[in-house]
Amino acid sequence: MAAPSAIPRRGLFIGGVVGEPSLGRRLPVVNPATEATIGDIPAATAEDVELAVSAARDAFGRDGGRHWSRAPGAVRAKYLKAIAAKIKDKKSYLALLETFDSGKPLDEAAGDMEDVAACFEYYADLAEALDGKQRAPISLPMEKFESYVLKEPIGVVGLITPWNYPLLMATWKVAPVLAVGCTAVLEPSGLASLTCLELGGICAEIGLPPGVLNIITGLGTEAGAPLASHPHVDKIAFTGSTETGKRIMITASQMVKPVSLELGGKSPLIVFDEVDIDKAVEWAMFGCFANAGQVCSATSRLLLHEKIAKRFLDRLVAWAKSIKISDPLEEGCRLGSVVSEGQYQKSMKFISTARCEGATILYGGARPQHLERGFFSEPTIITNVSTSMQIWREEVFGPVICVKEFRTEREAVELANDTHYGLAGAVISNDLERCERISKAIQSGIVWINCSQPCFVQAPWGGNKRSGFGRELGQWGLDNYLSVKQVTKYCSDEPYGWYRPPSKL
Ligand SMILES: NC(=O)c1ccc[n+]([C@@H]2O[C@H](COP(=O)([O-])OP(=O)(O)OC[C@H]3O[C@@H](n4cnc5c(N)ncnc54)[C@H](O)[C@@H]3O)[C@@H](O)[C@H]2O)c1
Ligand SMILES: C[N+](C)(C)CC=O
Numbered sequence: 001m002a003a004p005s006a007i008p009r010r011g012l013f014i015g016g017v018v019g020e021p022s023l024g025r026r027l028p029v030v031n032p033a034t035e036a037t038i039g040d041i042p043a044a045t046a047e048d049v050e051l052a053v054s055a056a057r058d059a060f061g062r063d064g065g066r067h068w069s070r071a072p073g074a075v076r077a078k079y080l081k082a083i084a085a086k087i088k089d090k091k092s093y094l095a096l097l098e099t100f101d102s103g104k105p106l107d108e109a110a111g112d113m114e115d116v117a118a119c120f121e122y123y124a125d126l127a128e129a130l131d132g133k134q135r136a137p138i139s140l141p142m143e144k145f146e147s148y149v150l151k152e153p154i155g156v157v158g159l160i161t162p163w164n165y166p167l168l169m170a171t172w173k174v175a176p177v178l179a180v181g182c183t184a185v186l187e188p189s190g191l192a193s194l195t196c197l198e199l200g201g202i203c204a205e206i207g208l209p210p211g212v213l214n215i216i217t218g219l220g221t222e223a224g225a226p227l228a229s230h231p232h233v234d235k236i237a238f239t240g241s242t243e244t245g246k247r248i249m250i251t252a253s254q255m256v257k258p259v260s261l262e263l264g265g266k267s268p269l270i271v272f273d274e275v276d277i278d279k280a281v282e283w284a285m286f287g288c289f290a291n292a293g294q295v296c297s298a299t300s301r302l303l304l305h306e307k308i309a310k311r312f313l314d315r316l317v318a319w320a321k322s323i324k325i326s327d328p329l330e331e332g333c334r335l336g337s338v339v340s341e342g343q344y345q346k347s348m349k350f351i352s353t354a355r356c357e358g359a360t361i362l363y364g365g366a367r368p369q370h371l372e373r374g375f376f377s378e379p380t381i382i383t384n385v386s387t388s389m390q391i392w393r394e395e396v397f398g399p400v401i402c403v404k405e406f407r408t409e410r411e412a413v414e415l416a417n418d419t420h421y422g423l424a425g426a427v428i429s430n431d432l433e434r435c436e437r438i439s440k441a442i443q444s445g446i447v448w449i450n451c452s453q454p455c456f457v458q459a460p461w462g463g464n465k466r467s468g469f470g471r472e473l474g475q476w477g478l479d480n481y482l483s484v485k486q487v488t489k490y491c492s493d494e495p496y497g498w499y500r501p502p503s504k505l
Contacts, residue, residue: 007039007100012048012217013200015055016210022047027190027218032103033328033337033374041193044216046226049185052214053230056156056183059211068209069153069181073127080124080178082206083199087117090202094195096329098166101192103337103375104291105328115457116171119473122457126478127179135487144492150485153181154258155234157481158227160220160248162240163192163339164294164397170196172461173237174213176477185214185233187224189240191339193217220244231255237480238262239296241395242421242466260470260480262296262462264395265423268416269299269452270406270438272429273307280428281315284401287426287452289323289379292338293347293399296467297424299452300396303415306405313383313403317363320379325368337375338398344375347398351380354391359402360384387418395421409434413441422464426452445471 007029011018025043030036044052060069068076087094094116095109102109130151138147159173170188177184188196200215216223224244228236229251238248239262252259269287271280287299304312328336338344351365364380380400385392391402406412416425416438425442427435428450439447445463448454455461462471470480490496 007097007194009039010041010194010197010201012042012044012052013197013203013213013215014048014052015058015214016204016208018200018204021045021218022051029101029194030340031100032339032341033099033376035341035373035375038100041190041197041217043190044187044218044223046222048216048218049223049226049230052185052216053156053227053232055211055214056185057232059209060153060156060183062209062211065181068183068212071181073130073179076178076181077124077127079206079208080120080127080175083202083208084117084120084124086202086206087113087120090198091117094167094198097194097198098192099328099336101194102163102166102339103328105333105336107333108291108336112165112168116167119168119171119175119457123175123179123477126176126475130180130478138486144490144494145488146491147486147488150487151180151482152485154481154483155182156232157182157184158230158233158236159184159186160224160227160236160238160240161186161188161196163189164291164296166192167195167199169239170199172472172477173239174199176472177237177481178213180478180481182481183212185216185227187216187218187220187227190217190219190223225251228252229254233257235259235481237470242468245468260462260472261468262470262472263423263466263468264397265296265298265421265463265467266301266393266395266419267297267299267421267424267426267444268301268303268419268442269426269428270303270412270416271305271308271312272427272431272434273305274430275308275428277308277312277315278319281312281319283426283428283450283452284316285319285323285379288401289320289335289399290453292335292377293401294338294343294397295453297446297453298397299424299426300401301392301415301419302401302403303412304403304405305412306407309403309405313362313381316381320363320381323379325371325376325378327374335376335379335399338377339375341375343398344377347377347396347400350391350394350396350398350400351382354382354385354389354402357389357391358384358386359389359391362403364399387415393419409438413438417441417443420466423467424448424463
């Protein structure tokens, strides 16, 4: 399949209408696999944020919430299912756009679109089930009182999302937001927004009530920042870098506005000595080279038992050499380009700093020779790493894995936890009791045993430490956007009797 020379021109999606940004500005879209400019996207500013928040507020309160925020879950489920059906219909087209925008292999983008549809379907079911969970009674120690709990949509939410899985990361927020009856303004990353703009078109096609979901694209500083600081936004759900997450938290704290933060990581993969080496190598590769390593939970610190380290690394290099690095549209491509020139330069800088600090670039570390254009990087394996080096401590967000050896289980756990981050961790061992011990000892929100990276919409997703807080997916994804209200009733005919009644005249 050949890359198109242009992509469709799209507008902001505000109040159910597709339109130009207030200041008429647009941002170029560069296909990172060819370096060609293939179109542009709207560049929203504070003026558009104002309109989008106002549309979301109107939609939240319209008709006392009867048609959306207080409507039965089954009503909202219908829209979620309709969105899922459209995503499935347009899967090939959306996958293609995602690939042009991000450089990821078409096979990966197609898998992402399947996950997007599945996520909308999953939250449609949870929306339907939500009504049955209302008014859950609370057992009280006093018979004169009855108490129950209402779960209510939190209000208007600002959703700020990254570029590495553009539509999927947006969907992890949009689907539960719609399921519970919130309304939202979505600000995807200006680096890759095409499929999120298509989502706006899909919402219009299925007749989602105007203003329920508004989509504004642009630069983080011009569109994301005013959204995060808007006084009429009731919550910010953010996925992105730890640095931006900190800024959002500071802004939100001024208004005591709740935030949930899904941030970066530097996750470990521990491999013990009694394993099938080739099977483990494949998980190590998938853990750090899938999506060109631009994965928040990438297991980018590989910890090898010293008894197998040499054999493991020989096989890892052999497998890494066999990865098909190509135009992401080519069949069988397993390593596309990274998302942008900036991201490419950042990865290369990490590699050169590692070299300067005394590490060994065992394999890779450069642009693949057969690809003259595009922001491609070889899968890179770095050894002789010390725990003070930048490559050990900081998130690269590129196809770069660093390796250390260990002797004992205790040492492996200490190395695994030697990070400010706490998103994920993985262990590969035939000893399942050891795996259980390690899964408890690793300080992270996600632990994989005998694998790395599988992700299911039913299971909670999120981190500890500087990887953020709050959980997406599963029931936890709904709770992110629900406010819990206690309702307590006095149900005795007797007066309460705390004060003495005044004497009657
Ligand atoms: N924990 C997770 O589930 C998860 C998932 C995917 C990505 N990530 C993380 O995302 C990062 C990569 O994404 P990125 O480069 O797009 O991150 P980023 O922080 O640069 O940008 C994320 C989003 O924030 C917006 N933004 C930027 N500056 C802003 C500001 N001052 N105020 C408000 N919004 C602003 C951007 O427009 C974008 O939409 C990595 O660190 C990765 O680990 C985490
Ligand atoms: C959550 N995941 C793994 C799909 C993307 C993280 O960057």
